[in-house]
Amino acid sequence: MRIAVTGAAGSLGRRVVQLLADRADVDVVAMTRRKLPAEAVPPQVEVAVADYADPPALRAALKGVDTLVFVSSDGPDARVLLHHRNVVAAVAAERVGHVAALSSVDADMASPFCYAVVNRLTEDLLLASGVPCSFARASLYIEFFQAWLTEARATGQLRLPAADGRISLVAREDVARALAALAVGEPTGRHHDITGAESVDLAGIASIAAEVWETPVAYVDIPADTYCAETAATGLDPWWLYAFSSMFASVREQRWDRVRNDYTQLTSRSPIALRDVLSAYG
Known part of the structure; x- marks a missing residue:
């Protein structure tokens, strides 16, 4: 089986590549926006330079691919959606047999979170393409949230607009x-909620x-406006200020308050606990 992975230079995509490369029955193609140093991927992995914004390069990278692990692009939502349209078009044109796509627990057109809308539109694009799909709807990453926790470790306060x-x-x-x-499985044609073992408020x-x-x-x-003012004062890029603000608006609506056992069903493992990740961090 030949499996390609987009975003292979990022933390998530790189780890997917490593996991698949350990299997004797899989040939892995690491798709990246730019050429990687040889030591960045296992020696048996093929690297294909294919920017999300380059449809011909995407098609070339997907030739002969049986399955694509579709890790999301990043940046402003309009650009991300354009990138995702390009990937879906390339997948359909090259007749890839299965797309295992990253999405989010909050994948909803009604959500205030900008990427929730993008994720739902991407799911709809893939389903409309006719390509067999499986969706991993992930909750918020511990490692992503850890930036706020690290700051709180220094100040003693986790100051965020998340209400309860x-x-x-x-x-x-x-x-x-x-x-x-x-x-490595057959297309499921549905989404799988990949969550932690417990749902906890910020307190x-x-x-x-x-x-x-x-x-x-x-x-x-x-308050949300206090968060925006304090965060803007740090010099954070306005786009990311908007993205984070809209994400916390979705948290306030309890859109991430979901615990499912889909991860264990897929992997026969228990989810890693927050305290274990924080302990490893030191």
Whole structure:
């Protein structure tokens, strides 16, 4: 089986490539926007340079591919959606037999979160293409959320506009394993919610961090406009300020308060706990 992986230079895509490369029955193509150094991928992995914005390169990289692990592009939502349209068109043109696509637990046109809309539109594009699909709808990554926790470790306060929203934080490793499992299986034609083992509000998340790090960390719920003002003052790019703000709006609507056992069904593993990731971080 020949499996290609987009976004292979990123943390998630790179780990999917490693997991698939360990299998004797899989030939792996690592699709990246730019050429990688030889040591960046296992020696048996083929590297194909194919930017999401380059339809001919995408088609060339997908020739002879049986399955594509479709890891999302990044950046402003309109650009991401254009990139995803290009990938779907290339997949359909090259008659790829199966797409195991990354999506999100909040994949909903009604969501305030910009990427929730993109993820739902991408799912719809793939389904309309007629290509057999499987979707890994991931919750928010522990490693992504850890940036705020690290800051809170230093200040003692986790200042975010999440109200009483609950999140089933998931380890990136678990998302990678779920995508790899979907890629080597038959298309399921449906989505699989890849979540942590528990859903916790931010006060609970702060409490876990405080216990693991033996450092006072308290959640402080702040208004959305206060968050925007404080974050803008740090010099964060306006796009990411909007993206994070819209994400916390979706958290306040309890759109990430979901715990499912799909990950265990796919991998026969239990999800990695938040406290274990934080313990490893030191």
